[in-house]
Amino acid sequence: MLTYTDKRKFYDSGNWKMARARVMRRDAYLCQMSKRYGKLRPAKVAHHIFPLELYPEYKLKEWNLISLSNDWHEKMHNRDGHTLSLTGWRLLEKTAARQGIKLTREDKAKCLGMTDPTADK
DSSP states (O other): OOOHHHHHHHHTSHHHHHHHHHHHHHTTTBOHHHHHTTOOOBOOEEEESSOTTTOGGGTTOGGGEEEEOHHHHHHHEETTTTEEOHHHHHHHHHHHHHHTOOOOHHHHHHHHTOSOTTSOO
C-alpha cells in the first residue's frame, strides 16, 4: 500500500501529468459518467478505477483512468475511509472484466473497506 508521501510524489510527477493529460484529451474533457447518462459536463479529475493506494501496478494504465466531474468523483469514493463506494466498485468490476482481470473476495473487501471478505456490503 502506498503512503501519503508516495502518493504526493506520484501526483507531482511528470509521468502522472502526461497520463492525466492524455486521458482528459481522450475523453474530450467530458465526465464519462455524466455522458453515460446523456449529460455533458466538464471533467475535472482523472480517476483511478483500481485505486492507486491498493493497485499501484495500474497507476499509469490508460484503461484504469477515467475523466470525471468532481461530483462523480465523489460518488466513486467513501471519503471517511478512502475506500470505494458501491458505484466505484461496480465500475472497477466492469473494468476488470474488460481487461480479463479476475477479482477475488479479498479484492472486494479491501476496495470496500470490509473487514470480513466473505461478507457482502
